Amino acid sequence: MSTTQQSYIAVEEPKAAARPISLARLADYLELTKPRISTMALISVALGYTLGSAHSWSLLPLIHALFGIGLVAVGCNSLNQLLEIKSDQLMPRTTGRPLPSGRLSVSEVLVFGILCALIGIFYLALMVNLLTAFLSMLTLVLYVVVYTPLKRCTSFCTTIGAIPGAMPPILGWTAAGGNLNTASFSIFAIMFLWQFPHFLAIAWLYRHQYHQAGLKMLPAADPRPRMIGWMCVIYATLLIPVSLLPQYVSLAGSVYSGVALVLGIAYLIFSIRFLGNETRKTARELIWCSLIYLPVLLITLTWDRLQLFN
Ligand code: HEM
Ligand SMILES: CC(C)=CCC/C(C)=C/CC/C(C)=C/COP(=O)(O)OP(=O)(O)O
Numbered sequence: 140m141s142t143t144q145q146s147y148i149a150v151e152e153p154k155a156a157a158r159p160i161s162l163a164r165l166a167d168y169l170e171l172t173k174p175r176i177s178t179m180a181l182i183s184v185a186l187g188y189t190l191g192s193a194h195s196w197s198l199l200p201l202i203h204a205l206f207g208i209g210l211v212a213v214g215c216n217s218l219n220q221l222l223e224i225k226s227d228q229l230m231p232r233t234t235g236r237p238l239p240s241g242r243l244s245v246s247e248v249l250v251f252g253i254l255c256a257l258i259g260i261f262y263l264a265l266m267v268n269l270l271t272a273f274l275s276m277l278t279l280v281l282y283v284v285v286y287t288p289l290k291r292c293t294s295f296c297t298t299i300g301a302i303p304g305a306m307p308p309i310l311g312w313t314a315a316g317g318n319l320n321t322a323s324f325s326i327f328a329i330m331f332l333w334q335f336p337h338f339l340a341i342a343w344l345y346r347h348q349y350h351q352a353g354l355k356m357l358p359a360a361d362p363r364p365r366m367i368g369w370m371c372v373i374y375a376t377l378l379i380p381v382s383l384l385p386q387y388v389s390l391a392g393s394v395y396s397g398v399a400l401v402l403g404i405a406y407l408i409f410s411i412r413f414l415g416n417e418t419r420k421t422a423r424e425l426i427w428c429s430l431i432y433l434p435v436l437l438i439t440l441t442w443d444r445l446q447l448f449n
Contacts, residue, residue, distance in 0.1 A: 179430075180307040183433075191316065207262040211259035221249060222283070230349070268313065336374050365414055368413050412424065
């Protein structure tokens with residue numbers, strides 16, 4: 140039996156489930172939620188909620204929305220890691236996660252993930268609204284049932300994965316009672332396009348690990364020089380006009396558009412730097428730029444929206 144098979148089977152041993160509650164165990168559950176991505180997603184939910192409610196903003200409904208959507212997000216990330224034990228075991232970036240390292244058992248994570256997702260969806264249906272519950276369920280299905288298995292088959296998976304990835308502000312928007320209209324679509328379109336340079340730079344950085352684990356995150360296992368750089372530049376360029384849509388649908392004013400333009404140009408410059416010199420350093424800088432771009436853009440959009448009501 141290979142080392143991989145041995146360690147994979149070790150994950151299924153029940154001993155992890157029998158361990159008592161401890162700080163280390165809570166830390167494992169926290170890691171299972173992918174806390175940094177989930178935090179960014181919940182910040183996007185809160186900003187989407189504020190954009191969707193504006194003059195009728197109130198704290199308690201927002202807390203209900205964050206709680207329900209947060210539970211679904213935890214369910215998404217737990218079930219995603221459950222489906223990826225084998226590939227996570229093969230990548231240095233993910234091998235230390237609680238499931239591949241055997242600190243949590245398959246059965247407990249299965250129960251935890253399904254419970255979180257179901258409770259979250261029912262909570263949203265009861266305490267928020269049916270549309271948000273339905274869209275959260277759709278996000279879960281697209282992420283866990285479609286995107287995650289597709290990672291092993293085709294690099295098109297990332298385009299599919301960008302759909303649930305673009306949902307958090309829309310879930311906040313509908314939780315506030317907003318309709319699915321051109322304004323919410325403009326936010327979805329921004330978030331959708333933003334992800335391409337973000338994950339392409341990540342997928343390029345870890346391309347050897349992904350290849351070793353059998354995951355097709357890039358169009359080729361070892362892409363031609365500049366191919367991924369060009370893709371980043373094209374998506375960052377497309378993002379600039381799309382990020383200006385909110386002013387045209389009366390969601391924001393010119394202050395937002397000015398900031399969006401500056402951020403968009405910065406994102407494009409970092410993409411061009413990566414294209415000109417595809418190195419780990421320029422890829423990391425592009426990832427950092429993406430992680431600054433999104434919260435700054437959404438916060439400015441929300442601030443500018445609130446100014447329209449004052
Ligand atoms: C198809 C879509 C996406 C893919 C494939 C993707 C993939 C990844 C991966 C693999 C990392 C880890 C990078 C590392 O270990 O160095 C990461 C980091 C990150 N992503 Fe994404 N991501 C996507 C969309 C999103 C979305 C929608 C958000 C926010 C709502 C987000 C927020 C973050 C944050 C905050 C980090 C940095 C923290 C961390 O490394 O855990 N990502 N992303
Ligand atoms: C209900 C709700 C708000 C859900 C969360 C939606 C959300 C933020 C999805 C993230 C999108 C995504 C494809 C992440 C990468 O996963 P990956 O499996 O490629 O990352 P990994 O390799 O680190 O496991």
